[in-house]
Amino acid sequence: MYELCKFGSKREPGHSLDLTQVTNWIPVRAARIADEWADKRSRSTGRPGRAMGYDPRLHFPKLMRMSDPADDLVFPYEGPPASGAIQEVAPGVYWLQMPLPMSLNHINLYLLEDDDGYVIVDTGIRGEETRKLWQQIIDALDKPISRVICTHMHPDHTGQAGFLTNTCRVPLSMSYAEFYQARAMSAMMMGSGSSWQMSEYFERAGIDPDFMTKMREMRGSWTPQPEDHPFPASFERLVDGQLLTIGGQTWEVLTGSGHSPEHVCLYSKSLRVLLSGDQILPIITSNVSVSPSEPFGNPMPGWLASLARFRERIPDETLILPAHNLPFYGAKARLTQLIDHHEDRMLILEESCVEPRTAVELLPHLFKRELTGPSMFMGLGECIAHLHCLMHRSRLSRSLDEGIYRYRTIDPTLATRARPGEHDDLDEPPRPNYV
Numbered sequence: 001m002y003e004l005c006k007f008g009s010k011r012e013p014g015h016s017l018d019l020t021q022v023t024n025w026i027p028v029r030a031a032r033i034a035d036e037w038a039d040k041r042s043r044s045t046g047r048p049g050r051a052m053g054y055d056p057r058l059h060f061p062k063l064m065r066m067s068d069p070a071d072d073l074v075f076p077y078e079g080p081p082a083s084g085a086i087q088e089v090a091p092g093v094y095w096l097q098m099p100l101p102m103s104l105n106h107i108n109l110y111l112l113e114d115d116d117g118y119v120i121v122d123t124g125i126r127g128e129e130t131r132k133l134w135q136q137i138i139d140a141l142d143k144p145i146s147r148v149i150c151t152h153m154h155p156d157h158t159g160q161a162g163f164l165t166n167t168c169r170v171p172l173s174m175s176y177a178e179f180y181q182a183r184a185m186s187a188m189m190m191g192s193g194s195s196w197q198m199s200e201y202f203e204r205a206g207i208d209p210d211f212m213t214k215m216r217e218m219r220g221s222w223t224p225q226p227e228d229h230p231f232p233a234s235f236e237r238l239v240d241g242q243l244l245t246i247g248g249q250t251w252e253v254l255t256g257s258g259h260s261p262e263h264v265c266l267y268s269k270s271l272r273v274l275l276s277g278d279q280i281l282p283i284i285t286s287n288v289s290v291s292p293s294e295p296f297g298n299p300m301p302g303w304l305a306s307l308a309r310f311r312e313r314i315p316d317e318t319l320i321l322p323a324h325n326l327p328f329y330g331a332k333a334r335l336t337q338l339i340d341h342h343e344d345r346m347l348i349l350e351e352s353c354v355e356p357r358t359a360v361e362l363l364p365h366l367f368k369r370e371l372t373g374p375s376m377f378m379g380l381g382e383c384i385a386h387l388h389c390l391m392h393r394s395r396l397s398r399s400l401d402e403g404i405y406r407y408r409t410i411d412p413t414l415a416t417r418a419r420p421g422e423h424d425d426l427d428e429p430p431r432p433n434y435v
């Protein structure tokens with residue numbers, strides 16, 4: 001059973017406290033911010049804040065410092081909310097987690113408390129397990145659901161949008177591109193997605209024809225069950241820069257592209273909180289892919305520009321609430337890591353293409369292990385996204401020989417930029433977030 005863990009209330013078991021580690025600048029800032037929240041809550045609700053014996057450090061228990069790749073990040077929570085709990089992480093901002101039936105085994109979802117209800121931010125994946133969990137939450141909340149916001153169109157974020165908007169009779173808010181991409185994806189899952197273009201995309205990448213057979217078999221498991229509500233047919237549009245007022249707080253819509261076409265983040269300057277969706281993740285990297293539905297797409301420049309824009313925009317004392325992994329501080333460091341990492345991947349590809357290579361031949365230059373199934377789909381798409389960006393920068397050329405694309409280095413300055421043997425470690429294979 002879900003229950004609200006209100007700000008300043010007794011902590012869930014499992015949130016152990018180790019004040020000896022609460023020593024550096026982040027907890028000092030975090031404690032100051034928490035103090036302010038407690039004061040604000042006290043003023044607005046008439047309920048005592050700190051006077052009740054509330055120690056803000058309890059809100060930022062044992063700091064967990066991660067080694068690579070998140071050395072410069074601070075994780076104020078050592079784990080997700082206890083099973084069945086909803087954790088308040090800022091006034092009126094609640095964090096919960098739901099399972100994903102795949103190697104990326106969880107998604108973080110959020111509730112924003114409004115005057116007359118709760119706004120859901122991201123819905124979890126389709127299927128009975130998540131649907132039942134939502135029903136428990138709806139039953140346990142002290143106010144109804146008033147709106148559903150999806151940060152972007154991926155199935156782990158939109159899977160229950162139909163169920164929630166139909167059951168609660170509330171609007172769905174999304175950006176224009178994400179809504180229509182979700183509609184297109186839902187049509188594809190219903191069986192109208194196979195095409196000669198999709199086969200050609202994989203053939204030209206140099207993929208084994210057997211893979212296509214496996215992909216076709218796998219596609220059967222994406223087909224929604226009759227109990228899954230269809231994706232909603234209407235929406236309310238969110239646009240970059242739009243201001244939403246939720247529970248008396250102002251939230252700015254900030255959009256990014258690359259991982260998906262018009263990904264929405266919600267930023268509250270006054271709460272110092274960013275709901276970042278998949279736009280900023282602390283540990284894993286978001287998949288940036290060329291997909292068979294847009295075989296000549298070039299998403300990487302938009303992704304890099306989005307990361308740079310968020311780095312410019314989001315102060316370091318902002319608590320980043322991502323869709324995967326744990327909440328963290330250190331947006332600027334993480335965004336710099338991500339930009340540097342993609343540039344490093346592209347330099348590897350340039351160095352590897354002195355002799356012409358196919359996209360499939362380049363995969364072992366980027367990933368630690370052989371890619372299979374959906375990981376192959378995502379890893380290949382990501383490799384091609386980096387290759388297209390390099391073509392766009394006039395650093396690689398591409399030729400079509402016997403039906404397969406081969407990429408070749410053409411930039412003479414590579415000799416001064418190359419640093420073989422000094423690259424970041426190879427990446428883990430991408431972790432699918434869909435079935």
Ligand SMILES: [Zn+2]
Pocket residue numbers: 152154259260278433
């Ligand atoms: Zn996503």
